[in-house]
Amino acid sequence: MASELARDKKFKKAGGRLKVASERVGQIPPYLFAQIQKKKAAMVAAGIDVIDLGIGDPDLPTPEHIVRRLTEELADPKNFNYPEFAGCAEFREAVARFYGQQYGVELDPETEVLALIGSKEGIAHLVPALIDPGDTVLIPDPSYPVYRMAVLLANGEYAGMPLREENNFEPDFGAIPEKVLRRAKLMFLNYPGNPTAATVDPAFFERAVAFAKLHGIPVAHDSAYNRVTFDGYSAPSILQAEGAKSIAVEFGSFSKTYSMTGMRIGYAVGNRDMLKALAVLKSNTDTGQFTPVQKAAAYALEADQHCVSANNRIYGERLKAVADGLASVGIRTEPPRGSFFIWARVPEPFTSAAFTEEVLSKAGVIVTPGSAFGPAGEGYFRISVSVPTERLLEAVQRIRDTIRF
Numbered sequence: 001m002a003s004e005l006a007r008d009k010k011f012k013k014a015g016g017r018l019k020v021a022s023e024r025v026g027q028i029p030p031y032l033f034a035q036i037q038k039k040k041a042a043m044v045a046a047g048i049d050v051i052d053l054g055i056g057d058p059d060l061p062t063p064e065h066i067v068r069r070l071t072e073e074l075a076d077p078k079n080f081n082y083p084e085f086a087g088c089a090e091f092r093e094a095v096a097r098f099y100g101q102q103y104g105v106e107l108d109p110e111t112e113v114l115a116l117i118g119s120k121e122g123i124a125h126l127v128p129a130l131i132d133p134g135d136t137v138l139i140p141d142p143s144y145p146v147y148r149m150a151v152l153l154a155n156g157e158y159a160g161m162p163l164r165e166e167n168n169f170e171p172d173f174g175a176i177p178e179k180v181l182r183r184a185k186l187m188f189l190n191y192p193g194n195p196t197a198a199t200v201d202p203a204f205f206e207r208a209v210a211f212a213k214l215h216g217i218p219v220a221h222d223s224a225y226n227r228v229t230f231d232g233y234s235a236p237s238i239l240q241a242e243g244a245k246s247i248a249v250e251f252g253s254f255s256k257t258y259s260m261t262g263m264r265i266g267y268a269v270g271n272r273d274m275l276k277a278l279a280v281l282k283s284n285t286d287t288g289q290f291t292p293v294q295k296a297a298a299y300a301l302e303a304d305q306h307c308v309s310a311n312n313r314i315y316g317e318r319l320k321a322v323a324d325g326l327a328s329v330g331i332r333t334e335p336p337r338g339s340f341f342i343w344a345r346v347p348e349p350f351t352s353a354a355f356t357e358e359v360l361s362k363a364g365v366i367v368t369p370g371s372a373f374g375p376a377g378e379g380y381f382r383i384s385v386s387v388p389t390e391r392l393l394e395a396v397q398r399i400r401d402t403i404r405f
């Protein structure tokens with residue numbers, strides 16, 4: 001009775017609004033793009049034509065044959081039961097075959113392939129599956145924010161591995177302090193990189209895997225842009241490195257390669273113990289992706305791959321157009337060999353945030369501040385080429401006409 005009264009008092013004191021979020025959730029900073037999107041909404045409402053180069057969601061449609069397969073699978077009532085949560089055999093075998101053909105890596109579809117509800121889901125769940133509270137996770141800086149947030153949500157600590165332009169945006173493994181290495185239970189890598197657009201050669205993964213083995217640190221490689229590549233470059237898999245399967249998993253996604261972001265389908269492959277831990281967590285959290293989506297994704301891998309090269313040609317042209325356009329205003333960048341991002345230095349004397357703010361308010365163009373991806377991203381901005389070339393050129397033109405630097 002007394003405690004009920006105390007609770008009632010507390011509730012009233014809080015103005016009828018209790019603090020409900022856990023400390024874990026409370027420490028998550030506000031969504032990175034929320035502020036920009038709010039400003040965009042206000043500008044659009046005021047009739048301003050805003051060009052949004054902030055989002056990493058492909059504008060190109062999902063190839064027709066994949067959509068067709070999805071609708072065919074919808075006609076089969078069996079597909080409406082609970083899915084096999086680790087992925088249907090068709091999906092896992094298709095991923096294993098893809099690894100054989102693309103990388104010459106042999107995978108056991110039963111134990112070395114796991115279906116995911118988009119790779120983000122698997123990345124976020126891998127962290128609590130492998131680390132305990134207080135453990136350290138090595139994270140590239142700058143990088144995709146999900147790695148960091150997943151660590152915070154698992155009551156872990158992250159240690160940034162700064163990615164410097166002079167090192168091709170590769171981490172300097174030798175610079176990681178011994179004390180950090182001892183506590184590290186996981187390391188993330190991501191090439192072709194978001195946001196840096198950096199690409200690596202197989203020798204990098206050889207070094208990364210050798211380093212990870214020396215210190216006993218499991219590695220998770222995020223290969224979301226593995227097939228968004230240009231000019232004859234083909235991105236390697238970490239699993240091609242000597243002995244990688246003993247210490248590494250690789251995440252893959254259908255979102256970027258096949259413009260399937262909304263379908264939420266991806267995979268994790270590689271080390272079976274890491275996958276098993278992830279599967280235990282997943283089997284008690286979700287029940288897998290809708291079977292028609294898994295089957296459409298399997299079909300995407302097995303069908304004609306012309307759609308991939310056709311889309312890559314478009315992204316490649318857009319990236320070159322943006323790089324040329326930026327050069328004309330004195331911002332020098334090389335078009336990348338992979339990803340659909342331009343990662344460039346902000347002109348002096350701007351900070352990342354100030355430049356982004358100026359470009360939005362004066363030119364009506366949204367670019368993402370590099371600092372949003374980690375402290376080492378300060379001094380850079382990211383452009384996503386998810387709009388047609390003429391819009392990209394107009395964006396550059398507007399920057400040229402309105403910003404003084």
Ligand SMILES: *Cc1c(COP(=O)(O)O)cnc(C)c1O
Nearest residue numbers: 118119120144194224253255266
């Ligand atoms: C888009 C993206 C993902 C997430 O892909 P989904 O499979 O759609 O969840 C993961 N990592 C990086 C670096 C990305 O850019």
